Amino acid sequence: MKIIYCSLLFLLFAACNTVGDDTDQQQQAQINLLKKQLSRSYRPGMGEFMLGIQMHHEKLWFAGQARNWLLADFEIDEIEEAINNIKTYNADRYEVNSISMIEPDIDSVNNAIINKDTAMFRSAYIQLTNTCNGCHFATRHGFNTIKIPDTPPVSDQAFKIQ
Ligand code: HEC
Known part of the structure; x- marks a missing residue:
């Protein structure tokens, strides 16, 4: 009887362990997927x-x-x-x-x-x-010279208070 109990306990333990492994694998797969998606996400230059x-x-x-x-x-x-x-x-x-x-x-x-x-x-x-x-x-971008603008950059926006 003892042996049967012990075997049952062992089986239960083994089953739990397998479930644990599955969850770990699933989590790792999710992490990998997220990493992949993150590396492809748009980041302005x-x-x-x-x-x-x-x-x-x-x-x-x-x-x-x-x-x-x-x-x-x-x-x-x-x-x-x-x-x-x-x-x-x-x-x-x-x-x-x-x-x-x-x-x-x-x-x-x-x-x-x-x-x-x-x-x-x-x-x-x-x-x-x-x-x-x-x-x-x-930063060796001196060819990008910025100056005080002469004309408004857009014509669809009022700069004066209306
Ligand atoms: C880190 C210091 C730094 C500062 C401060 C800075 N810039 Fe730049 N700027 C850069 C670099 C580096 C680039 C080139 C970026 C690239 O590789 O496309 C650049 C590029 C530019 C360009 C070219 C963009 C294009 O594609 O035509 C403009 C316009 C510009 N900057 C405007 C400004 C203005 C206006 C200011 C100030 C309000 C300013 N920058 C301040 C470093 C700077």
Whole structure:
């Protein structure tokens, strides 16, 4: 009788162990699948973030010129967000080591916006633009020269407060 019990117990134990193995295998398969999906998920490149920054940099100028401080605040926030995204999503690019140089200039633009000061805004914007070029130069992208825009980048958005 004892032997039968023991055998039954052994069988039960073995069965449980097999179930455990199956679950482990299933979990590993799921992890592998997730890893594969993650490696294929879309991650914008640094150049794409820069294109966004370029547009916000242009709009920022016209918003500031029109003393549209809410819009200017929005645009500088978008630039800041894109800079942070570059740090997160393009961490493998060596150029990211230089990106913090723009942060004090973003602060100065923010300051000018808070103070609603056009002269301060103008000089902060020029300094910001110089640093865009400073970083391009430092990262061997000096051929991407940024300047103060002459004309609004789009015609379907009002920069003056309506
Ligand atoms: C890390 C320092 C760094 C800073 C700060 C920086 N850039 Fe760039 N920028 C780069 C690099 C690197 C590239 C090239 C990215 C690539 O490989 O596509 C680039 C590319 C660009 C491009 C070319 C995009 C294209 O595809 O035509 C534009 C436009 C641009 N940046 C605008 C700006 C503006 C505007 C600012 C300032 C508000 C700025 N950048 C600040 C490093 C920087």
